[in-house]
Structures are given as C-alpha cells and as structure tokens.
Amino acid sequence: MNTVSADPKGVDSGPHFMDGDQAIAEGALAAGCRFFAGYPITPSTETAERFAERAPEVGALFIQMEDELASIAALIGAAWGGRKAMTVTCGPGFSLMVENIGLAAMTETPLVIANVQRGGPSTGLPTLTAQQDMMQARYGSHGDYAIIAMSPDSPQECFDVAVEAFNLSEFYRVPVIILSDETVGHMHEKVVIPPADQIQVVPRNNYSGPKADFRPYKFDGQGGHPMTQCGDGYHFHITGLTHDERGYPVMTAEQSKIVITHLMEKIRSNADQIIRLDEDQIDGADVVVVSYGITSRIAVKAIQDARREGIKVGSLRLITIWPFCEKRIRELTGKVKAFVVPEINYGQMVLEVERCAAGKSKVISVNHCGGAVHDPEVILDAIRKANQ
Amino acid sequence: MTTDIGKFKHDSPMSGVLRMERMPHIWCPGCGIGSEVNAFAEAIKRSGIDHNKLVVVSGIGCTGRVAGYVDFDSIHTTHGRAIPVATGIKLANPELTVVVFSGEGDLVGIGGNHLIHAARRNMDIVVICNNNFTYGMTGGQVTPTTPTSAITSTTPYGNYEYPFSLPLLADAAGATYIARWTSVNVRNITQSMEEALVHKGFSFIEIISPCTTLYLRRNRLGDGVDMLQYYQENTVLKHGCDTRETAIDFQGKIVVGKFVDKAKPTYLEAVDKCAVRLVGDDYQLYGKTIPEREAEEKAEKERVAARRAVVLAAEQAASEKAAVKAVKKVATKAPVKKVAAKKPAAKKPAVKAAAKKASATAVARKSAVKVVAKKAPATAAAKKTRK
Known part of the structure; x- marks a missing residue:
C-alpha cells in the first residue's frame, strides 16, 4: 500500500477526551475524508455532529x-x-443502506460506513448496546460480494480503526464497515491524536495514463487498481449490472463468474494482509476467548479471574471482523480444548468459529440478547466449563 | 452486450456524444426516449459545455439506460437513487454539470423522496424525467403518473389512483426551473435542456413520451406515430402557466411550456454563505476559497460561451446557406427557413453576438412550434386513433 502523511488540516493533534463516535469523525478527517452524508440515528449521531462542526x-x-x-x-x-x-x-439505518452497499461493492467504490450497533430487530432497543449486525454487515445486500469490517473496543481504537478503514477502502476499492456498538460509541475516554506526519494514509489512486487504455476495472482478484473521478476526461461508465472491464454491461454467466470471483478474491486472497488481531497469552492456552468490540473489554475481567483460578486462558480479540480470521482459528483448532465466544447477540460470530473449528475443538457460545453488556461471571463460568 | 458496428462508429453525427460501440440501444421503435436523447445530444452540442465536465446519472428502467449510452462520465445507479448520487457528485466537485436522466417510476415512484428534497435544497443539478406513465422494463405496470382509468398490467380494470402532476410537485418542492414538453416538441426540449444546463439551481424537465409496446398497446392508442400526432393536436402551450393547472387526464389536453424559471441561492451557495460567516474570508472548500472558485467558474463560463458562439455561428451559416438554396429553388414555402433567411448576419464581438443569435433562434424555434401546432389539426384529421 502506497501511503503518505496525513493532511494536517484534518488532524486535530493532541490528547482529547471524547466519545467513540466523535473519535470516528476525527479518524475520518485525519484519513482525508472530506465528504459526509448522513441521517440522524442514535447512538451514532455524535459522529455526524462532530463532522458537521468541523467541516x-x-x-x-x-x-x-x-x-x-x-x-x-x-x-x-x-x-x-x-x-x-x-x-x-x-x-435500522444500516438496513436501508444495504441496497447501495451492494452497488458500492459491485462498482468497486471506496467508502466507509460506521454502524454503531444498538439492539434489534427492527426499532428494537433505542438505544441500548448490542452486536447484532455482524452477519448483516457481511451478508446484508443481495448477491455474492465481500466487504471489510472492523470492530473497535475503545474511543482511541475508534480513531485508529477509522484511519485504517479508509486506507483499506481506498486500496481495495471496497466499502469498509466499522462495527462499533452503543457502549463504545458513547464511552468517553482519552483519545490521543498523533501529529499529522505520524498518520499514514492511502491517497486516492486515480488513473493518469492515455484514455484509450483506461479501464475502470481489472478482474484479477487483487486490490491496488486505480480508479478515476468525474471531470478527469476519461468518460468512465459504471453500473450495478454485471459488466466488463470497461464498465459496460455484459450479462452472461461467464462474465458473472469473472466479476464475482474478483469481488470475492480481492478480499479473501488478501485476508492475511487485511486481518488485524489482538492476541494475549494464546501459546499453551487450554481455552481461548474469542471476542470483539465492547465484549472483549468485559471478557478481560473474566479472563483475569480464570487465570487466578489457574486456568490457562488466552484471548483472541478480533479487530478485523470480516474477512474472518479462518487461518488463525484453524491453527489453534486441536491445540486448544475449547473456544469461548461471548458476544451481544444470539450467536453470530460463533458460527464462524464453529465452522473453522470443524468439530475438532469445543466451541462455547456465550450469547446475550442485547440491552447491556455481559456479566463477567457468565463468561467466567463458560471458561470454567470449557476447561473441563 | 456490445456490438461492433464498424465504420458507422466514426461516421455517425452522434459519435462523441454517444458511445457508438454500445449501439444498437434497447429502446423500442416509437419510444420517445430516443428523441429525448437526440435532443439532449443537440443541447449539449449547442450549449458549448465541456464534455469532460459533464456527468450523466441514471436510475433503473428503460430511461435508466441513458447513462450507459452517453459518452460522458456516467453512472447507472440503483432504482430511485440517481438524484442522491448526482447530489454527491455535484457536492464533491462543484465545477461539474450534473444531469440526471431517468424515468418517472424511478424519479417519482421509488425515488420520489430524493426528488423533492433535492428540489427543496435547490441542488444545482438538472433532472430530465421521461414520463411515459409506465414501468416499461418490468412489463407495463401503473406508475405514480399514470392517468386515472388507464389500463396497465397491474390495473387491468383501469387505474383508480390519483396521479401526480410533476410540474406541480417540483414547484411545490422548490425547483427553480420547470418545463414540460411532449416527445414531439424536440426543438423545445432541446431549448429547455440548453437553458437548464446553464440554470443555477434545481432544474426539472418533464417529457411526456409514448411507451408504444406497453402503454399504447394496452390502451389501444395506436403506435408511436399516432401518439405524436395526438401530442400535436392536444398540447396546449402555456409558458408561465400556474403549475396547479398542469394535471393530465387520460387522453386529455397536455399543458406544455416553461412554467418556472427563477433565481434562488443554490445549496452550495448557502453552504458558502454560512461557512464564510463562521470561518471568515479564508474559508476553503476542498482547498479552494470562494473567490478562487468564482474566478474558475467565470473563466469556464467564458470558455463555454465562446464554444457556444462557434456552434451557433456555424448553425447560422448553414441555415443561411440552406435558405439561399431554397430561394433559388423558388417553389419552397417553409416558413421557418424564411424567418431564418431574414435574420441579419450579426457582425459583433463573438460572445454578445452569440447571445443575440441564441435569442433570435429561440424566437424562430418558438414560432416554428406554434406553426406546427396550428397546422397539426388539419393533417391529423386523416388519421384517427384506434379505440
């Protein structure tokens, strides 16, 4: 990834006290985001308000x-x-957006969407915490496509993840979804914004060669391809229809295979470069707690208590949710007795862990129907059970 | 699907405006969209607008395919979302001229909310709405503008809903340029498009157009030519008409004309005004101060005017040549050409002359329409619509 230092204009360097939502706005501005279109919905609105104030x-x-x-x-x-x-x-707003997440994925348009999750379904729990949109983020729009999703566990990480989300989005030309939650979104903590020259951003990669050679797409299952912008004279065409490399509609089974394979593989085959995990004491662990977002901070208490009881517990925190860290889970499968997966939903990411564990390690779901975070005792109980 | 049409690609007067490698298009014989695109191409040529600074956005449906055929930056979006995509483009780069070209089902049905809000904001975009009372691509279902009692595939016993009058809707929502024509008024459409392209603010052009394959057939209204004849007989030209009087009944009179043309600050001008109050004169949007942007806009306007002057001068020369030929032939009696021939050959500085010529041609065009409209009943009497 070709990176440059951030434009100092968007970087409000120094220590701040802000909530996770505001930190996402600051991260976006630091990453070079200069356009925000949104609609108010709690618990995400503080991001829009911050951006409107700073614009x-x-x-x-x-x-x-x-x-x-x-x-x-x-x-x-x-x-x-x-x-x-x-x-x-x-x-509720994300449900409306899935339509054009499909268009963005199909037209390979870089953009970032933060989903500060609250409890559902429907209007659900305005506005109490949840992590119920994990699968929707991945599969919400119709048809086969792939996106990248990341889940921050603190306001500081909201800032960091926002910068990274833009970088990945620009490089892979794909929508990147920040899966925050109400607790992280409304939690005020110290956020340190580094000086601009210490923030690396991926600049927009616009084509500059001869017009005859310009193609808005290249279907090779990789990222890093240039795009263009209106007004540059390339007279590009993009469509939500299945298309060729010129962007022209070609609606055949053969072309569909070419396009879908590319959309899937540019993320899947680069999963190792994309995925970020935060691991703690996994070597030699009998039990590994797989968690993300606010739940990972609750799990810390349970993990500490379990370790005091002499249980060898490791922690695998997913910063990148999608693509899922299949490889890492498969590596650990068989070596650990069990995975414990606490999450504020009825069991979503646990399905991915089960898929990768393929019956070779026990997988224990610690689900929660939203509205609050877990009681650490419940996670501790699951760890004890997993260790038996 | 793409077709290699060989030599035609380069010979066509449409190359440079349409993506000739994408021809033939999907539209049915007799459909009005072809005439509209033709008028659009003509308007673009005459406007002098930089082809590199023009973006066309469409939604879904028959008219939604326009974006795929025009040789400019073009985006074919999802159903109903052309206007917000256009809004994003315009706000991301205010130098661009952004045109939404789509159908009434797309713009007023599924996308109706976006239409009224873009009009309310006076977003500086042009919306061209092909209104054929039909969801054509899906087989001819009822739309928000289908006249009451019309038969469609989902109103097989006649439409019992009340239709929207689009000029009234656009007017109420705040559009600052509104015109309506039928697809037979090609010159008026072209002129309205030219005006809309340079109008600052939200422009809405409705074009009533025949869907031959579905709407006309189901309602036994004949073919495309019958419908054009019908338009000629039944359009009532009323510039400046109160938009409350523009409703369309099934096979009733159709009021056409330019209904609204007024000045009001655009969305971006309002943003600028607010931001300058806050930040001061060094306020920049995307790294450019307001005076810098204004200077660029002015320079571009001058380039556009110069290009337009060249096109109009060539047009004038051609029509004079044709008139001379016609006079030589003696026998001809075309009133349009006589008007053109009488026009003095202006020899003033290019830009001013162009503006004068433009208004002169506009007058000529207007009178041409009136003549056609007056002549129409006589010629039309021969052919009656099948019922």
Whole structure:
C-alpha cells in the first residue's frame, strides 16, 4: 500500500477526551475524508455532529440527507466525484443502506460506513448496546460480494480503526464497515491524536495514463487498481449490472463468474494482509476467548479471574471482523480444548468459529440478547466449563 | 452486450456524444426516449459545455439506460437513487454539470423522496424525467403518473389512483426551473435542456413520451406515430402557466411550456454563505476559497460561451446557406427557413453576438412550434386513433 502523511488540516493533534463516535469523525478527517452524508440515528449521531462542526474549518462538506438510502447513494457519487466519503448509522439505518452497499461493492467504490450497533430487530432497543449486525454487515445486500469490517473496543481504537478503514477502502476499492456498538460509541475516554506526519494514509489512486487504455476495472482478484473521478476526461461508465472491464454491461454467466470471483478474491486472497488481531497469552492456552468490540473489554475481567483460578486462558480479540480470521482459528483448532465466544447477540460470530473449528475443538457460545453488556461471571463460568 | 458496428462508429453525427460501440440501444421503435436523447445530444452540442465536465446519472428502467449510452462520465445507479448520487457528485466537485436522466417510476415512484428534497435544497443539478406513465422494463405496470382509468398490467380494470402532476410537485418542492414538453416538441426540449444546463439551481424537465409496446398497446392508442400526432393536436402551450393547472387526464389536453424559471441561492451557495460567516474570508472548500472558485467558474463560463458562439455561428451559416438554396429553388414555402433567411448576419464581438443569435433562434424555434401546432389539426384529421 502506497501511503503518505496525513493532511494536517484534518488532524486535530493532541490528547482529547471524547466519545467513540466523535473519535470516528476525527479518524475520518485525519484519513482525508472530506465528504459526509448522513441521517440522524442514535447512538451514532455524535459522529455526524462532530463532522458537521468541523467541516467548515477543515474545508470538508457535510450534508444531512433525507434518509439513509440517499446518504449512501451520495457517498457513491462523492467517491466518484473525487472525495473520500463516509457515513454513520446503526441497525435500522444500516438496513436501508444495504441496497447501495451492494452497488458500492459491485462498482468497486471506496467508502466507509460506521454502524454503531444498538439492539434489534427492527426499532428494537433505542438505544441500548448490542452486536447484532455482524452477519448483516457481511451478508446484508443481495448477491455474492465481500466487504471489510472492523470492530473497535475503545474511543482511541475508534480513531485508529477509522484511519485504517479508509486506507483499506481506498486500496481495495471496497466499502469498509466499522462495527462499533452503543457502549463504545458513547464511552468517553482519552483519545490521543498523533501529529499529522505520524498518520499514514492511502491517497486516492486515480488513473493518469492515455484514455484509450483506461479501464475502470481489472478482474484479477487483487486490490491496488486505480480508479478515476468525474471531470478527469476519461468518460468512465459504471453500473450495478454485471459488466466488463470497461464498465459496460455484459450479462452472461461467464462474465458473472469473472466479476464475482474478483469481488470475492480481492478480499479473501488478501485476508492475511487485511486481518488485524489482538492476541494475549494464546501459546499453551487450554481455552481461548474469542471476542470483539465492547465484549472483549468485559471478557478481560473474566479472563483475569480464570487465570487466578489457574486456568490457562488466552484471548483472541478480533479487530478485523470480516474477512474472518479462518487461518488463525484453524491453527489453534486441536491445540486448544475449547473456544469461548461471548458476544451481544444470539450467536453470530460463533458460527464462524464453529465452522473453522470443524468439530475438532469445543466451541462455547456465550450469547446475550442485547440491552447491556455481559456479566463477567457468565463468561467466567463458560471458561470454567470449557476447561473441563 | 456490445456490438461492433464498424465504420458507422466514426461516421455517425452522434459519435462523441454517444458511445457508438454500445449501439444498437434497447429502446423500442416509437419510444420517445430516443428523441429525448437526440435532443439532449443537440443541447449539449449547442450549449458549448465541456464534455469532460459533464456527468450523466441514471436510475433503473428503460430511461435508466441513458447513462450507459452517453459518452460522458456516467453512472447507472440503483432504482430511485440517481438524484442522491448526482447530489454527491455535484457536492464533491462543484465545477461539474450534473444531469440526471431517468424515468418517472424511478424519479417519482421509488425515488420520489430524493426528488423533492433535492428540489427543496435547490441542488444545482438538472433532472430530465421521461414520463411515459409506465414501468416499461418490468412489463407495463401503473406508475405514480399514470392517468386515472388507464389500463396497465397491474390495473387491468383501469387505474383508480390519483396521479401526480410533476410540474406541480417540483414547484411545490422548490425547483427553480420547470418545463414540460411532449416527445414531439424536440426543438423545445432541446431549448429547455440548453437553458437548464446553464440554470443555477434545481432544474426539472418533464417529457411526456409514448411507451408504444406497453402503454399504447394496452390502451389501444395506436403506435408511436399516432401518439405524436395526438401530442400535436392536444398540447396546449402555456409558458408561465400556474403549475396547479398542469394535471393530465387520460387522453386529455397536455399543458406544455416553461412554467418556472427563477433565481434562488443554490445549496452550495448557502453552504458558502454560512461557512464564510463562521470561518471568515479564508474559508476553503476542498482547498479552494470562494473567490478562487468564482474566478474558475467565470473563466469556464467564458470558455463555454465562446464554444457556444462557434456552434451557433456555424448553425447560422448553414441555415443561411440552406435558405439561399431554397430561394433559388423558388417553389419552397417553409416558413421557418424564411424567418431564418431574414435574420441579419450579426457582425459583433463573438460572445454578445452569440447571445443575440441564441435569442433570435429561440424566437424562430418558438414560432416554428406554434406553426406546427396550428397546422397539426388539419393533417391529423386523416388519421384517427384506434379505440
């Protein structure tokens, strides 16, 4: 990935006291995001408010659209208009956005969506915490496609992940989803924003060669391909229809295979470069707790208590949710007695762990129907059970 | 699917405006979209607009395919979302001219919310709405504009809903340029498109157009030509008409004309005004101050005007040549050509002359339409619509 130092205009360096939502806005601005279109929905609105407040001084543009359908559509327009763009929402709004997440994936448009999760289904629990949109983030829109999703566990990580989300989005030309949650979103903590020259960002990679050779797409299952922007004279065409490398519709089974394989493989075959995990004492562990977002911070207490009881517990915290860390789980499978997967949903990511463990290690789901975080005791009980 | 059409690619007067490698298009014989695209191409040529600074966005449906055929930056979006995508493009790069070209099902049905909000914001984009009272791509279902009592595949016993009048809707929502034509008024469409392309603010052009394969057939209204004849007989030209009087009944009169053309600050001008108050004169959007952006806009406007002047001068020369030929032939009696021939050959600085010529041609065009409209009943009497 070709990176440059961040534009100092968007970087409010120094120590701050802010919530996770605000940190996402700051991360986006630091990463070079200059366009935000959104629709208010708790518990995500603080990101929009922060961006709206900062936009005039940074030289960015904020627009509150009429709904979430319009918000993400505007991002696609802005991205091809030459700007790095983002929006923020939670479950009900995310459900509306999945339509054009499909278009963004199909047209290989870089953009970032933060989903600060609250309990569902439907209007559900406004606005109490949950992690119930993990599968929706991956599979929400129809058809086969792949996206990248990351889950921060603190306001500081909200900032860091926002920068990374933009970098991955630009490089792979794919929507990147930040799967935050109400607790992290509304939690105020210290956030240290580094000086601009210490923040590496991936600049927009626009094609600059001869017009005759320009293709908006290259179907080789890799990232790093240039795009273009309106007004550069390449007269590009993009469509949600199955298309060839010129962007022209070609609706055949053969072309569908070429396009879908590319969309899937550019993420899957680069999973090792994309995935970030935070591991603690996994070597020699009998039990590994797989967690993410706010739940990983609750799990810390359970893990510490279990270790005091003499249980060898490791922690595998998923910072990258999608693509899923299949390889790492398979490596550990058979070596550990069991995986314990606490999450604030009825059991979503645990399905992925089970798939990779393939019956060779026990997998224990510690589910929670949302509205609050786990009681660490419940996770501790599961660890004890797993160790038997 | 793409077709190699060989030599035609280079010979066509449409090359440079349409992606000739994508021809033939999907539209049915007699459909109005072809005429609209033709008028659009003509308007682009005459406007002098930089082809590299023009973006066309479409939604889904028959008209939604326009974006795929025009040789500019073009985006074919999801159903109903062309306007918010266009909004994103315009706000990301205010230098661009952004045109949404789509159908009424897309823009007013599934995308209706976006239409009214873009109009409310006076977003500086052009929306061209092909209104054929039909969801054509899916087989001819009822749309929000289908006149009451019309037969469609989902109103097999006649439509019992009340239709939208689009000029009224756009007007109420805040659009600052509104015109309606039928697909037979090609010159008026072209002129409205030219005006909309340079209008600052939200422009809405509705074009009533025949869906021959579905709407006309189901309602036994004849073929495309019958419908054009019908339009000629039944359009009522009323510039500046109160948009409350533009409703369309099944096979009733169709009021056409330019209904609204007014000045109001655009969304971006409002953003600028607010931001300058806050940040001061060094306020920059995407690294450019307001005076810098204004200077660029002015320079571009001058380039556009110069290009337009060249096109209009060539047009004038061609029409004079044709008129001379016609006079030589003596027998001809075309009123349009006589008007053109009488026009004095202006010899003033290019830009000013162009503006004068433009208004002169506009007058000529307007009178041409009136003539056609007056002549129409006589010629049309021969052919009656099948019922």
